[in-house]
Amino acid sequence: MSETGWIDKLAKDVTGKLHTCNKCELRRTANNTEYFLPSRKAVHDVLDNLMAILFPGCHGHGTALEDASEKCILKELKSTIAVLQEQAEMAFRYQCEIDECNDCNDCVDKAQSAAQFLLETLPDTQDMLQDDITAAYEGDPAAKSNMEVVMSYPAIQAISTYRIAHTLYKQDVPLIPRIMTELAHSRTGIDIHPGAEIDKHFFIDHGTGVVIGETTTIGKNVKIYQGVTLGALSFPVDEDGNPVKGVKRHPDVRDNVTIYAEATILGGKTVIGEGSEIGGNVWLTKSVPPNSKVYNVQPDPKILSHS
Amino acid sequence: MSETGWIDKLAKDVTGKLHTCNKCELRRTANNTEYFLPSRKAVHDVLDNLMAILFPGCHGHGTALEDASEKCILKELKSTIAVLQEQAEMAFRYQCEIDECNDCNDCVDKAQSAAQFLLETLPDTQDMLQDDITAAYEGDPAAKSNMEVVMSYPAIQAISTYRIAHTLYKQDVPLIPRIMTELAHSRTGIDIHPGAEIDKHFFIDHGTGVVIGETTTIGKNVKIYQGVTLGALSFPVDEDGNPVKGVKRHPDVRDNVTIYAEATILGGKTVIGEGSEIGGNVWLTKSVPPNSKVYNVQPDPKILSHS
Amino acid sequence: MSETGWIDKLAKDVTGKLHTCNKCELRRTANNTEYFLPSRKAVHDVLDNLMAILFPGCHGHGTALEDASEKCILKELKSTIAVLQEQAEMAFRYQCEIDECNDCNDCVDKAQSAAQFLLETLPDTQDMLQDDITAAYEGDPAAKSNMEVVMSYPAIQAISTYRIAHTLYKQDVPLIPRIMTELAHSRTGIDIHPGAEIDKHFFIDHGTGVVIGETTTIGKNVKIYQGVTLGALSFPVDEDGNPVKGVKRHPDVRDNVTIYAEATILGGKTVIGEGSEIGGNVWLTKSVPPNSKVYNVQPDPKILSHS
Numbered sequence: 001m002s003e004t005g006w007i008d009k010l011a012k013d014v015t016g017k018l019h020t021c022n023k024c025e026l027r028r029t030a031n032n033t034e035y036f037l038p039s040r041k042a043v044h045d046v047l048d049n050l051m052a053i054l055f056p057g058c059h060g061h062g063t064a065l066e067d068a069s070e071k072c073i074l075k076e077l078k079s080t081i082a083v084l085q086e087q088a089e090m091a092f093r094y095q096c097e098i099d100e101c102n103d104c105n106d107c108v109d110k111a112q113s114a115a116q117f118l119l120e121t122l123p124d125t126q127d128m129l130q131d132d133i134t135a136a137y138e139g140d141p142a143a144k145s146n147m148e149v150v151m152s153y154p155a156i157q158a159i160s161t162y163r164i165a166h167t168l169y170k171q172d173v174p175l176i177p178r179i180m181t182e183l184a185h186s187r188t189g190i191d192i193h194p195g196a197e198i199d200k201h202f203f204i205d206h207g208t209g210v211v212i213g214e215t216t217t218i219g220k221n222v223k224i225y226q227g228v229t230l231g232a233l234s235f236p237v238d239e240d241g242n243p244v245k246g247v248k249r250h251p252d253v254r255d256n257v258t259i260y261a262e263a264t265i266l267g268g269k270t271v272i273g274e275g276s277e278i279g280g281n282v283w284l285t286k287s288v289p290p291n292s293k294v295y296n297v298q299p300d301p302k303i304l305s306h307s
Numbered sequence: 308m309s310e311t312g313w314i315d316k317l318a319k320d321v322t323g324k325l326h327t328c329n330k331c332e333l334r335r336t337a338n339n340t341e342y343f344l345p346s347r348k349a350v351h352d353v354l355d356n357l358m359a360i361l362f363p364g365c366h367g368h369g370t371a372l373e374d375a376s377e378k379c380i381l382k383e384l385k386s387t388i389a390v391l392q393e394q395a396e397m398a399f400r401y402q403c404e405i406d407e408c409n410d411c412n413d414c415v416d417k418a419q420s421a422a423q424f425l426l427e428t429l430p431d432t433q434d435m436l437q438d439d440i441t442a443a444y445e446g447d448p449a450a451k452s453n454m455e456v457v458m459s460y461p462a463i464q465a466i467s468t469y470r471i472a473h474t475l476y477k478q479d480v481p482l483i484p485r486i487m488t489e490l491a492h493s494r495t496g497i498d499i500h501p502g503a504e505i506d507k508h509f510f511i512d513h514g515t516g517v518v519i520g521e522t523t524t525i526g527k528n529v530k531i532y533q534g535v536t537l538g539a540l541s542f543p544v545d546e547d548g549n550p551v552k553g554v555k556r557h558p559d560v561r562d563n564v565t566i567y568a569e570a571t572i573l574g575g576k577t578v579i580g581e582g583s584e585i586g587g588n589v590w591l592t593k594s595v596p597p598n599s600k601v602y603n604v605q606p607d608p609k610i611l612s613h614s
Numbered sequence: 615m616s617e618t619g620w621i622d623k624l625a626k627d628v629t630g631k632l633h634t635c636n637k638c639e640l641r642r643t644a645n646n647t648e649y650f651l652p653s654r655k656a657v658h659d660v661l662d663n664l665m666a667i668l669f670p671g672c673h674g675h676g677t678a679l680e681d682a683s684e685k686c687i688l689k690e691l692k693s694t695i696a697v698l699q700e701q702a703e704m705a706f707r708y709q710c711e712i713d714e715c716n717d718c719n720d721c722v723d724k725a726q727s728a729a730q731f732l733l734e735t736l737p738d739t740q741d742m743l744q745d746d747i748t749a750a751y752e753g754d755p756a757a758k759s760n761m762e763v764v765m766s767y768p769a770i771q772a773i774s775t776y777r778i779a780h781t782l783y784k785q786d787v788p789l790i791p792r793i794m795t796e797l798a799h800s801r802t803g804i805d806i807h808p809g810a811e812i813d814k815h816f817f818i819d820h821g822t823g824v825v826i827g828e829t830t831t832i833g834k835n836v837k838i839y840q841g842v843t844l845g846a847l848s849f850p851v852d853e854d855g856n857p858v859k860g861v862k863r864h865p866d867v868r869d870n871v872t873i874y875a876e877a878t879i880l881g882g883k884t885v886i887g888e889g890s891e892i893g894g895n896v897w898l899t900k901s902v903p904p905n906s907k908v909y910n911v912q913p914d915p916k917i918l919s920h921s
Contacts, residue, residue, distance in 0.1 A: 002555060004695075004696045004699060006726065007696055007699075007729075007733070008690050008692065009417075010730065010734065011691045011692045011695060011733065012688060012732055014691065014736055014737060015684055015687055015688040015691060016684075017737035018667070018668075018687065018736065018737055018741060019670075020746075028430060034827075037761070037765075038765075038835055040765055041545070053325070054325075056326075060606055070322055070323075073319060073322055073325065074322040077318045077321065077322060078314050078318045081311075081314050081318060082311045082314055088666065094761060095759070098362075098759060098761075102690055109415065112313065112862050115314075116317065118816060119314070119317055119318065119319065120317065122321055122325065123321060123324035123325055126326060130326075138549055138550070139544045139550070140550065141539070141551065141552050141553075141554065141556065142500060142502075142521045142552075144404060144481065144482075144485075144552070145402070145403060145481070147344070147482060148407075148481070148482055148485055150483040151308055151344075151345075151347055151482060151486055152482070152486045152488075152489040153489070154489060154492065154493065156808075162798065170593055174758065174759070175758075175761060175762055175766070176763070177765040178758075178762055178765075179765055179766045181766075182766040182767070182768060185768065186801045186802060187493045188493060188770065188823050189496050189516075189803050191820050191822060191840075191853055193756060195756075206498050206518050208492070208496050208498060208515065208516045208518070208536075208803070208822065208823070209515070209516050209822045209823050209840065210804070210840060211820050211822070211840055211875075213756070214756045218881070220507070221451070225822075226387065226498075226516065226518055227516060227534070227841070229778065229840070229875060232755070233876070235755045241752075242734070243753070243754065245755050245756075245757075245758070246755075247755065249755065249912035251763075260569070261518075261536060261538070261571070262569075262874070262876075262894070264875070264894060265577035265662055278572060279915070280590070281571070281590065283894070283895065283910075283915070284914045284915060288917055289593075289919060292771060292917050292918065293917070293918040294349075294915045294916070294917050294918075295915060295916050295918075296590075296915050297914075297915070297916055299595075300604075301586070301589045301590070301591060301601045301602060301603050301604070301773055302595075302601070302602050302603075302604055303595055303599050303600070303601050304599065304600040304601075304602075305596060305599055315618060329841075332667075356857065360632070361632075367741075373813070375631055377630075380629055380632065381625060381626060381629040383867050384629055385622065385625045388618075388621050388625060389618045389621055392618060403748075404628055417700060420619070422621075423620065423624065425629055426621070426625065427624065427628065429628055429632065430628060430631035432630055434632060437633075445855075445856055445857070446857070447857065448846070448849045448857035448858065448859050448861065448863065449807060449809075449827070449828045449859075451788065451789075451859070452709070452712060452788070453791075453794075454651070454712075455789055455792055458651075458652075458654055458789060458792075458793055459789070459792040459793045459795075459796040460796070461796060461799065461800065465795060482912045490849050494800045495800060496803050497824070501762060507891055513805050513825050515803050515805060515822065515823045515825070515843075516822070516823050517797070533805075533823065533825055533843070534841070537732075564823075567877075568825075568843060568845070568878070569878070587878060587897070588878070588897065604898075606898045607909050607911075608893070608898060608908045608911070609908070609909050609911055610898070610902055610906050610907070610911060611906065611907040611908075611909075612905055612906055612907075
């Protein structure tokens with residue numbers, strides 16, 4: 001093997017040229033006490049622990065409850081919520097710095113409120129997820145049992161993560177909700193923004209390539225397939241050409257709608273009426289009334305024989 | 308940092324409201340001896356160990372054989388098959404409980420048979436995978452060497468996992484085959500149901516978004532590209548509106564077929580005849596004869612100049 | 615639990631039938647000194663450590679710098695470059711063997727040169743990535759802060775990985791560049807070949823399903839959306855029917871171009887002129903002049919009411 005002595009000097013020179021901390025000015029407060037950014041790894045662990053708690057005995061990415069007894073769950077829950085509170089505080093402090101509020105006493109309170117809200121609503125979240133599992137079992141002829149759905153379906157991973165992240169998003173926690181949903185996106189190919197509003201009994205079959213934008217609303221008992229986009233048509237820009245944040249840009253999907261694979265539905269004024277069915281590959285940028293069936297007149301492919 | 312004393316009491320209340328075990332009634336047998344569900348983590352490890360054994364020295368997600376000697380492989384193989392047998396037994400017991408058979412002496416036998424079958428057929432599986440590697444190298448101008456294919460191509464990950472999972476699926480092992488293929492789906496974006504029948508010399512280029520349904524059959528020497536769906540057209544529902552399970556719903560693709568990116572082929576009666584070529588974005592719900600060339604008359608995009 | 619005594623004998627028989635090393639002849643040099651293949655795991659760690667160094671305090675998959683001080687970064691950088699050099703040497707030796715050059719003294723030199731080049735250019739790489747982060751923040755109304763982009767956006771993961779891998783690809787390092795970009799592909803659904811040439815201020819929104827082929831070139835300030843393919847139209851085969859490697863097969867995309875979701879642009883002679891806008895789902899196999907707006911005349915979907 002080659003020698004590596006050359007590295008020492010060059011690495012020293014190079015390190016001098018690197019930004020030693022991206023946005024490192026944010027890591028020291030005005031009075032010079034050090035604090036830290038939230039940690040991606042810590043946030044991922046919080047999410048995985050919450051999954052293990054919500055589906056005891058059958059979930060957890062790398063995490064496993066020793067047993068599924070109440071005592072064991074309680075212990076795990078306490079430590080997980082404590083870490084969440086700590087990470088949320090760092091996230092609020094970060095936001096505080098970039099907003100230049102310069103007085104962040106209530107970052108502590110906001111972090112506690114957010115963690116408390118997530119904890120209090122956890123049983124309701126679990127109930128919603130049980131209902132999502134039922135929707136998957138009922139909606140897919142390939143599903144052999146509820147347990148197969150829980151243990152293997154990407155939809156459960158993506159929707160569970162979304163429901164947890166959405167709870168934190170509603171409490172205005174910075175950074176953390178998106179870190180969570182992007183972990184699920186990485187694992188499932190399903191990209192649900194934590195700001196979307198999704199009602200109960202929701203199922204996504206296969207899922208790769210699904211995009212659900214920040215200001216989307218989805219009613220009860222909706223089923224979508226792989227590659228469906230609920231996206232923005234275009235967005236307003238300010239005088240500097242930068243996009244204006246916070247505008248309604250994504251569609252509303254009412255109760256009992258089914259959207260088949262690769263359909264694209266765009267625009268903040270687009271409403272898919274209750275009970276509608278949107279066919280595969282449909283491109284839709286305007287509203288349709290309740291109980292519509294929307295199908296592409298599929299282009300007839302040309303069939304040549306070269307036998 | 309904020310104090311976390313508030314968590315103790317609230318967490319206790321919340322834990323009381325949580326389902327302490329999802330389907331926990333399944334975790335105690337009638338005579339009250341405890342048993343466990345299969346573990347996602349254990350199944351993932353079995354899969355990764357089998358990959359390390361099949362591609363010694365060049366694979367293994369987080370797993371590495373100390374060396375690629377026969378002695379080392381033998382040791383790894385023995386422990387992996389023992390874990391597989393144990394996990395399969397738990398899976399059969401779970402299924403037994405939900406089927407209310409109430410006498411599960413043969414869960415032990417079934418688990419051993421399944422593990423034994425997988426072990427006995429492992430050299431054949433390895434031969435098929437060597438042939439899949441050749442198919443990838445021959446089928447992609449960007450492939451620099453067989454080793455590059457083995458070490459980096461998502462197709463090899465997805466197809467290896469499928470071939471292992473399919474072996475267990477044929478032995479009627481519950482839960483485990485799908486946990487395996489969904490791990491590969493998560494890692495590659497390629498969603499192959501373990502029930503599909505796929506013959507040798509198979510290649511998937513790029514792969515993200517590919518869906519291959521449970522009752523699909525694929526012949527020898529087939530090549531498909533990213534985003535191809537071999538899916539169901541619709542499925543029959545029973546009197547309660549639930550999908551009927553186990554019906555043939557997905558296409559048959561014969562030998563020597565190439566299917567280009569984003570093509571969608573649907574339906575259990577759809578047969579793609581031998582030697583055919585299906586163009587990108589084609590939407591096909593009926594059979595085509597051997598040696599067909601099927602192409603979309605691509606919609607001519609409108610080109611405006613705003614210079 | 616069932617007994618596992620049966621495994622011992624059968625596993626021994628099966629191991630005798632397995633290839634104990636895939637391409638194991640490659641693991642001993644002519645003079646019988648043993649060497650090893652590069653390790654996927656080691657290459658993944660190098661990549662994650664470089665990410666942690668480039669975004670101190672806010673990145674690193676499983677890896678975290680103890681702190682973001684210059685001293686800590688220097689230490690990490692030195693050990694990471696040493697491992698990279700070692701892995702690159704193994705990769706060059708592997709290539710040397712399959713090319714039958716039989717005299718691999720300069721594998722050592724090539725590995726050192728490649729590692730040195732990557733190290734020297736790291737500050738420039740970091741500057742480009744800072745600019746990519748700005749492009750993401752400016753290009754997405756949902757982005758709340760630069761930090762959210764760094765910590766959660768898949769585009770940053772995919773583009774950072776690509777920029778590192780491309781540096782090694784330019785130094786002709788075998789195996790390693792593709793192992794890196796396929797890790798990013800696995801994590802993000804974005805498949806960028808390390809051979810592509812991508813200029814600064816590049817953004818990919820959502821990203822799942824994006825494919826950017828080996829001989830693609832992309833100018834400054836380009837933005838693309840999920841599902842975009844910059845691919846090959848077809849490729850020449852040699853007299854044995856194998857694809858000819860190394861031919862220009864993928865498009866050129868000039869400065870200031872935007873390509874919307876699921877558009878497909880194919881062919882090595884296809885040039886997208888500066889300042890052009892390519893609409894969603896467009897299928898394009900020929901060049902368009904600067905400042906073109908290319909839109910599908912979207913097929914008007916049929917809307918039936920069944921209320």
